[in-house]
Amino acid sequence: MLKKNNDVLQFFIGLVMLVVGGFLFFKNVSIMDGDLFAFTLWGRRLDGLVFVPLIASIIFLFYKYCLASKICCILSIILILINVIMNMRLRWNPTSLFSGIVMFVLLFGGAGLLLRVIFANPNGKHGKNYKEDKDTDSKDGK
DSSP states (O other), X not given: OHHHHHHHHHHHHHHHHHHHHHHHHHHTEEEEXXXXXXXXXXXXXXXXXXXXXXXXXXXXXXXXXXXXXXHXXXXXXXXXXXXXXXXEEEEEOOOOHHHHHHXXXXXXXXXXXXXXXXXXXXXXXXXXXXXXXXXXXXXXXX
């Protein structure tokens, strides 16, 4: 019973560490618009051009309601989302070394604790110990 409580405690400690570390990590990243994959023609940005297929598919949807009009509408929305994602640029905000270390210890330490509990063997053994105990059990059984 003590081992199960210990696993549950480790799970929740790992979960809290992962959430706090993830929050600090995502808080430290800025999203800006970028020009890396912008659609241009003769020096002009054509980002609004991705709405043309959506407008055409909406007209087609109201004119003749069929499966093709639904597919065109969905593909147009996907094209707009791809355009937005392609034009984003992520930037890491300056932080102190201590803050960075705390952030990564919480993030990856919490992930390690969670994985340790999730992938534990049913008898509560972890890693190499399980194989050694299994080998000794099979030798004792012979």
